Amino acid sequence: MKVKVATKILEANDRIALDNRRLFDQAGVFVINLMSGPGAGKTSLLERTLAQATGLKIGVIEGDIAGTDDAERVERLGAPVVQINTGGACHLDANMIFEVLDDMPLNSLDILFIENVGNLVCPAEFRVGEDMKVMLLSIAEGHDKPLKYPLMFQESSALVLNKIDLAPYTDVDMEKIRRDALSLNPGLKIFEVSCRTGEGIEGWTGWLKEVSGKGFPQP
Amino acid sequence: MHEVSIALSLIDIITAQCRKEGYGRIEAVRVRIGRASGIMPDALAFAFDAIKGDSMASGAVMEIEEVSLTGRCRDCGVEFTSDEEYVLACPACGGASFVMTGGRELDIIDMEVS
Numbered sequence A: 001m002k003v004k005v006a007t008k009i010l011e012a013n014d015r016i017a018l019d020n021r022r023l024f025d026q027a028g029v030f031v032i033n034l035m036s037g038p039g040a041g042k043t044s045l046l047e048r049t050l051a052q053a054t055g056l057k058i059g060v061i062e063g064d065i066a067g068t069d070d071a072e073r074v075e076r077l078g079a080p081v082v083q084i085n086t087g088g089a090c091h092l093d094a095n096m097i098f099e100v101l102d103d104m105p106l107n108s109l110d111i112l113f114i115e116n117v118g119n120l121v122c123p124a125e126f127r128v129g130e131d132m133k134v135m136l137l138s139i140a141e142g143h144d145k146p147l148k149y150p151l152m153f154q155e156s157s158a159l160v161l162n163k164i165d166l167a168p169y170t171d172v173d174m175e176k177i178r179r180d181a182l183s184l185n186p187g188l189k190i191f192e193v194s195c196r197t198g199e200g201i202e203g204w205t206g207w208l209k210e211v212s213g214k215g216f217p218q219p
Numbered sequence B: 001m002h003e004v005s006i007a008l009s010l011i012d013i014i015t016a017q018c019r020k021e022g023y024g025r026i027e028a029v030r031v032r033i034g035r036a037s038g039i040m041p042d043a044l045a046f047a048f049d050a051i052k053g054d055s056m057a058s059g060a061v062m063e064i065e066e067v068s069l070t071g072r073c074r075d076c077g078v079e080f081t082s083d084e085e086y087v088l089a090c091p092a093c094g095g096a097s098f099v100m101t102g103g104r105e106l107d108i109i110d111m112e113v114s
């Protein structure tokens, strides 16, 4: 007996992502899926963002294969944080997020960051219910990355180029990164920052207030 | 990269539907995988065989249809098909501004049940 299935394999994930999205919208929280290869500086960017006096109330969901180091780093700065350990999975999916939402005070947040598992490939394939995807690339990873890992550059709304303090010690061609990233995604917003020195962080947090619509005092 | 989690979702979907239709065994399943989906057909078939275990799909054979990457160039308007897993420039004009119209598929088409 032949049975038509005609279903997208990721449909279950997308459905849960929509449920998450509904909860986020009800709570009025703006959600950013933060992605990069391992060690590009996702947690460092969150630390810098939290330390900046933005007036934004920020919560963080940390996704790692194992360990709680990142959650501890964020907790030290006083932000509500939940750690997810994927136990080997190379990305976060919508259900993993759904299961920890009870532990996040969504109603009192302006922005929720979801720090994805360090991986330049998979995280871009799985929606988790975010308003936007933001990716980091540290310049030490090399200027060939946009053309080698195009999907993440195409799916992201913003690219944070981190570790610009290291520029004098590398042969990286920043213009090539910009050019290739913009050719893959003409609308991509690009920030050059150093989480070590703090350079460029104000531009990033200013933009965060703007896109989240949370930067202006409520009347 | 995550063929195992894709195979798990696939088994969840087909066993649920098999049960709903009132059958007990899945003999075969046909899937459509885009060349640019990030999923390697061989790795997916391997993962499927490794985990179908004692599910209703334990005896199921998976047939994979691969879908080529297709796109339409925003600069010159050409529609193209490629056998690559990723296209970075329009094959006609070399421009990098194009929309992918196919190749990202991860779909279950149908299955044979008894």
Ligand SMILES: Nc1nc2c(ncn2[C@@H]2O[C@H](COP(=O)(O)OP(=O)(O)O)[C@@H](O)[C@H]2O)c(=O)[nH]1
Binding pocket: A036, A037, A038, A039, A040, A041, A042, A043, A044, A045, A118, A162, A163, A164, A165, A166, A193, A194, A195, A196, A197
């Ligand atoms: N030199 C330099 N090092 C940085 C910068 N940002 C992060 N790092 C270092 O890079 C390493 C990885 O950073 P982390 O935030 O844990 O990366 P994650 O894995 O993406 O979360 C740490 O040792 C950071 O101190 C930067 O702007 N400049």
Ligand SMILES: [Mg+2]
Binding pocket: A042, A043, A044, A070, A115
């Ligand atoms: Mg981290």
Ligand SMILES: [Zn+2]
Binding pocket: A089, A090, A091, A122, A123, B001, B002
């Ligand atoms: Zn993955």
Ligand SMILES: [Zn+2]
Binding pocket: B073, B074, B075, B076, B077, B078, B090, B091, B092, B093, B094, B095
């Ligand atoms: Zn063209």
